[in-house]
Amino acid sequence: MKLVTAVIKPHKWEDVREALETFGVTGMTVSEVSGYGRQKGHTEVYRGAEYDIALVPKIRIEIVVEDGDADDIVGIIVKTAQTGRIGDGKVWVSGIDTVVRVRTGDRDASAI
Amino acid sequence: MEYALQAWMLASASLVLLMTTPALALFYGGMSRSKSVLNMMMMSFSAAGVVGLVYVLWGWSMTYGTQDVALLFSNPFELFGLRNVEGATYLTVGFQLTFAVITAALISGAVADRLKFSAWLLFVPLWVTLSYFPLAHMVWGGGFLSGAQNGLADLVFSGDGGAAVAPVDYAGGTVVHINAGVAGLVLALLLGRRIGFGKEPMKPHNLTLTMLGAGLLWFGWFGFNVGSWVPGDLTGDAMGQYWLDETSLVWLNTTVATCAAIVGWLVVEKIRDGHATSLGAASGVVAGLVAITPACGALSPLGAIALGIVAGVACALAVGLKYRWNYDDSLDVVGVHLVGGLIGTVAIGVLSTSGGIAYGHSPKLLVVQAAVALFAVLWSAVATLVVGLVVKAIVGLRVHEDDEVEGIDGVEHGESAYDLVGARSGGLGGSKHLAGSTHVSEGV
Numbered sequence: 001m002k003l004v005t006a007v008i009k010p011h012k013w014e015d016v017r018e019a020l021e022t023f024g025v026t027g028m029t030v031s032e033v034s035g036y037g038r039q040k041g042h043t044e045v046y047r048g049a050e051y052d053i054a055l056v057p058k059i060r061i062e063i064v065v066e067d068g069d070a071d072d073i074v075g076i077i078v079k080t081a082q083t084g085r086i087g088d089g090k091v092w093v094s095g096i097d098t099v100v101r102v103r104t105g106d107r108d109a110s111a112i
Numbered sequence: 113m114e115y116a117l118q119a120w121m122l123a124s125a126s127l128v129l130l131m132t133t134p135a136l137a138l139f140y141g142g143m144s145r146s147k148s149v150l151n152m153m154m155m156s157f158s159a160a161g162v163v164g165l166v167y168v169l170w171g172w173s174m175t176y177g178t179q180d181v182a183l184l185f186s187n188p189f190e191l192f193g194l195r196n197v198e199g200a201t202y203l204t205v206g207f208q209l210t211f212a213v214i215t216a217a218l219i220s221g222a223v224a225d226r227l228k229f230s231a232w233l234l235f236v237p238l239w240v241t242l243s244y245f246p247l248a249h250m251v252w253g254g255g256f257l258s259g260a261q262n263g264l265a266d267l268v269f270s271g272d273g274g275a276a277v278a279p280v281d282y283a284g285g286t287v288v289h290i291n292a293g294v295a296g297l298v299l300a301l302l303l304g305r306r307i308g309f310g311k312e313p314m315k316p317h318n319l320t321l322t323m324l325g326a327g328l329l330w331f332g333w334f335g336f337n338v339g340s341w342v343p344g345d346l347t348g349d350a351m352g353q354y355w356l357d358e359t360s361l362v363w364l365n366t367t368v369a370t371c372a373a374i375v376g377w378l379v380v381e382k383i384r385d386g387h388a389t390s391l392g393a394a395s396g397v398v399a400g401l402v403a404i405t406p407a408c409g410a411l412s413p414l415g416a417i418a419l420g421i422v423a424g425v426a427c428a429l430a431v432g433l434k435y436r437w438n439y440d441d442s443l444d445v446v447g448v449h450l451v452g453g454l455i456g457t458v459a460i461g462v463l464s465t466s467g468g469i470a471y472g473h474s475p476k477l478l479v480v481q482a483a484v485a486l487f488a489v490l491w492s493a494v495a496t497l498v499v500g501l502v503v504k505a506i507v508g509l510r511v512h513e514d515d516e517v518e519g520i521d522g523v524e525h526g527e528s529a530y531d532l533v534g535a536r537s538g539g540l541g542g543s544k545h546l547a548g549s550t551h552v553s554e555g556v
């Protein structure tokens with residue numbers, strides 16, 4: 001099993017969710033996060049005082065998937081979330097040892 | 113007719129009270145950081161609480177009592193507790209009370225995040241006693257800054273039984289705005305800069321509150337300016353006609369000067385910073401209202417527009433001075449109220465239709481207005497310095513460094529403005545209710 005984590009632009013979240021649902025992904029964890037990469041932050045000016053706002057708001061999606069689905073899901077996220085402009089975000093895949101469904105106690109593949 | 117006009121005064125007094133609670137509290141509160149917004153709002157609400165009492169006890173007597181002392185103030189004991197005051201005079205007491213309240217509350221913008229609440233509660237009654245009541249007496253109570261015999265204007269250009277040219281302050285350019293602006297500057301200097309001033313971002317935490325506050329201030333200002341007409345000896349229909357002429361002009365001037373100041377402020381921002389901001393629009397509203405306050409009865413509507421543009425541009429530039437000169441007037445009481453108040457007070461000498469140099473009159477009124485403004489600056493500076501040092505000696509001015517960093521709301525009021533942890537699930541608050549207890553749990 002793999003954990004696919006994607007950090008994307010907030011306004012792309014609905015498109016990504018729809019595409020993943022069409023593919024067959026049944027659930028995910030989504031959080032509002034902030035951070036920065038090459039995009040850096042931006043400046044804001046209040047009564048002439050300029051502030052560097054380092055952190056940019058993003059959406060983080062976490063999905064636990066079977067090994068064979070990981071590449072497809074990464075592909076879908078990249079295709080759907082892409083605008084081609086700086087700040088589109090990142091997707092990464094990491095290994096998972098065990099997954100347990102809290103309601104039933106099912107483990108691993110049947111818990112996904 | 114008199115009854116109808118008194119009904120308007122009741123409405124005006126209520127509108128002016130709205131300017132402090134909640135308008136100024138919202139305007140300043142939105143500009144504060146989220147860890148000190150309650151303290152900022154509490155300074156407005158507590159100013160209402162304290163000054164309201166003091167005004168009835170000795171404020172009215174010091175301002176409008178008959179036993180004048182050296183043209184500077186009246187005997188505080190003559191009408192102490194409104195002794196021998198009755199009937200419709202209570203209406204005037206109430207109207208004037210609300211002016212004293214907002215003037216004290218305006219100062220709080222200069223001292224955000226760091227002034228002990230006990231110091232504020234002590235500062236306010238002492239300050240209105242030494243600075244506000246005397247200046248109000250001098251300007252409106254027939255004192256040193258009115259057209260009275262041996263007053264400042266009379267000393268400059270003496271006339272027959274009084275000043276040849278009487279100073280003009282319709283609703284409080286000197287008494288309210290120059291006074292509060294200077295007090296804010298002096299108190300900010302006594303108090304010192306916030307930790308991290310000029311280095312850490314101290315951006316407004318909620319500009320929607322500030323926009324709402326600015327809008328309510330504008331609305332309340334109609335009571336402030338349009339309620340400040342003086343009927344003189346008129347009665348009956350003559351009084352009604354005068355009221356209609358006067359208030360129509362004052363309402364329109366108040367409005368168009370404000371419109372012009374919004375535009376002026378935003379143009380400066382667009383050119384200098386690249387963006388026209390909502391905080392700039394809200395600030396322009398207040399800058400325009402401040403500048404037109406002393407001048408609203410003396411100008412034509414076109415003159416009011418000219419004044420509004422100048423005030424909007426000048427105040428937009430003046431709010432940057434604190435970074436250059438390194439004083440922490442946190443929410444720009446100096447840049448908006450002192451600068452706007454000075455511009456409005458002095459501009460009367462230029463733009464007054466009945467005495468301004470722009471209408472071909474001699475520069476006498478200009479000289480008188482400048483002299484009055486300067487005297488108000490000096491009086492307020494000395495009075496505030498004395499009060500500030502007394503308060504510092506008794507309770508100290510500043511909260512502990514750790515408390516300032518942590519946030520003054522928790523330390524001084526035992527509250528936090530926003531409880532957003534677990535707002536969606538309702539279960540992650542991290543605090544617990546101690547049933548029937550009088551102490552507070554140690555939650556998040």
